[in-house]
Amino acid sequence: MSVDFAPATDFGRVPCTVVTGFLGAGKTTLIRNLIENLKGKRLAIIVNEFGDVGIDGDVLKGCGIESCPEDNIIELANGCICCTVADDFVPAIDRILAIEPRVDHILIETSGLALPKPLVQAFQWPDVKARVTVDGVIAVVDGLALSEGRVADDHDALDAQRQADGSIDHDDPVEEVFEDQVACADMIVLTKTDLLDQAGLAAAKGRIQAHLPRAVKIVPAANGVVDPAVLIGLGLAVEDDIENRKTHHDDEEDHDHDEFDSFVVDLAAVSNADELAARISATAEAQNVLRIKGFVEVADKPMRLQVQAVGSRVNHYFDRAWAPGETRQSRLVVIGEKGIDRAAIERMLAA
Numbered sequence: 001m002s003v004d005f006a007p008a009t010d011f012g013r014v015p016c017t018v019v020t021g022f023l024g025a026g027k028t029t030l031i032r033n034l035i036e037n038l039k040g041k042r043l044a045i046i047v048n049e050f051g052d053v054g055i056d057g058d059v060l061k062g063c064g065i066e067s068c069p070e071d072n073i074i075e076l077a078n079g080c081i082c083c084t085v086a087d088d089f090v091p092a093i094d095r096i097l098a099i100e101p102r103v104d105h106i107l108i109e110t111s112g113l114a115l116p117k118p119l120v121q122a123f124q125w126p127d128v129k130a131r132v133t134v135d136g137v138i139a140v141v142d143g144l145a146l147s148e149g150r151v152a153d154d155h156d157a158l159d160a161q162r163q164a165d166g167s168i169d170h171d172d173p174v175e176e177v178f179e180d181q182v183a184c185a186d187m188i189v190l191t192k193t194d195l196l197d198q199a200g201l202a203a204a205k206g207r208i209q210a211h212l213p214r215a216v217k218i219v220p221a222a223n224g225v226v227d228p229a230v231l232i233g234l235g236l237a238v239e240d241d242i243e244n245r246k247t248h249h250d251d252e253e254d255h256d257h258d259e260f261d262s263f264v265v266d267l268a269a270v271s272n273a274d275e276l277a278a279r280i281s282a283t284a285e286a287q288n289v290l291r292i293k294g295f296v297e298v299a300d301k302p303m304r305l306q307v308q309a310v311g312s313r314v315n316h317y318f319d320r321a322w323a324p325g326e327t328r329q330s331r332l333v334v335i336g337e338k339g340i341d342r343a344a345i346e347r348m349l350a351a
């Protein structure tokens with residue numbers, strides 16, 4: 001598949017697509033599909049994660065795509081890119097722009113908890129603006145979760161409550177992050193449609209539409225499959241429009257992510273992958289965990305097990321052989337709202 005990049009707003013600048021979306025919505029899956037299908041274009045990726053340990057970068061590096069070699073994938077773990085933009089993002093852009101031959105396009109995967117607006121605003125800084133431009137902001141939303149009302153549930157009720165009580169000016173943190181991501185989007189990718197029937201799809205679309213401040217297209221996707229021509233090469237120079245996109249955090253001088261916790265759980269090798277998946281599912285359900293992901297050693301297996309849980313729904317598969325000399329270790333990143341019970345989660349996962 002070939003995509004023409006000729007946005008009128010480029011002026012020789014490298015276009016950059018920001019992929020945002022709540023934890024586990026399907027950002028990495030979408031990006032993986034994009035890089036597989038953007039053949040012939042030299043790509044670089046910035047992958048940002050909330051926790052200290054990067055999993056998504058490792059997943060993307062595993063793609064082995066010639067147009068996006070491992071060295072072109074920069075991981076920014078250790079916090080959301082919206083907060084570390086000055087320290088981490090600009091050096092990452094510098095590094096990418098030094099790559100020879102020059103890359104044609106940059107993809108940025110923000111962490112699932114990042115607010116896209118401060119990141120896009122960084123593209124207004126003169127040193128950045130002279131060299132790169134935001135081609136478009138893609139918000140990836142979890143169709144399954146939305147169809148079940150798990151994100152942005154009860155919005156109407158909340159609105160009514162807000163209007164009745166002037167002192168309420170914030171949703172719960174999960175909804176706030178989700179709404180800010182959608183508010184900044186030029187295109188919405190509604191994922192996991194393979195798990196939805198017609199009614200579920202309509203419900204998910206309806207929930208998103210209720211949040212859209214502007215006419216923004218909703219593109220349904222199963223397993224990240226979207227024609228790159230739909231998402232890439234929009235040429236919107238979003239940095240020039242971002243101030244018009246209203247979000248919950250507009251009036252905050254400084255925001256933080258204190259509402260969320262993340263930690264790493266080291267496990268011993270497991271003997272049975274299905275049993276581990278069942279344990280993870282039960283833990284996520286009982287302890288209200290938002291996201292668990294990582295790599296695990298299964299005893300006597302030459303392959304590494306990749307584990308991905310979104311809420312209590314768990315996927316696991318052997319993604320590649322452990323490399324010679326690589327430490328076979330089992331590490332899971334756990335993310336939840338502030339106050340999740342770390343000791344109980346560690347106990348349940350290790351049981």
Ligand SMILES: Nc1nc2c(ncn2[C@@H]2O[C@H](COP(=O)(O)OP(=O)(O)OP(=O)(O)O)[C@@H](O)[C@H]2O)c(=O)[nH]1
Nearest residue numbers: 023024025026027028029112191192222223308315
């Ligand atoms: N069935 C199905 N599963 C999907 C789809 N898209 C993503 N997934 C699964 O959902 C889980 C999370 O997907 P990711 O692509 O890692 O999500 P993410 O948004 O990058 O997650 P974070 O970076 O942690 O916020 C994985 O198990 C994926 O395989 C889809 O369209 N259909």
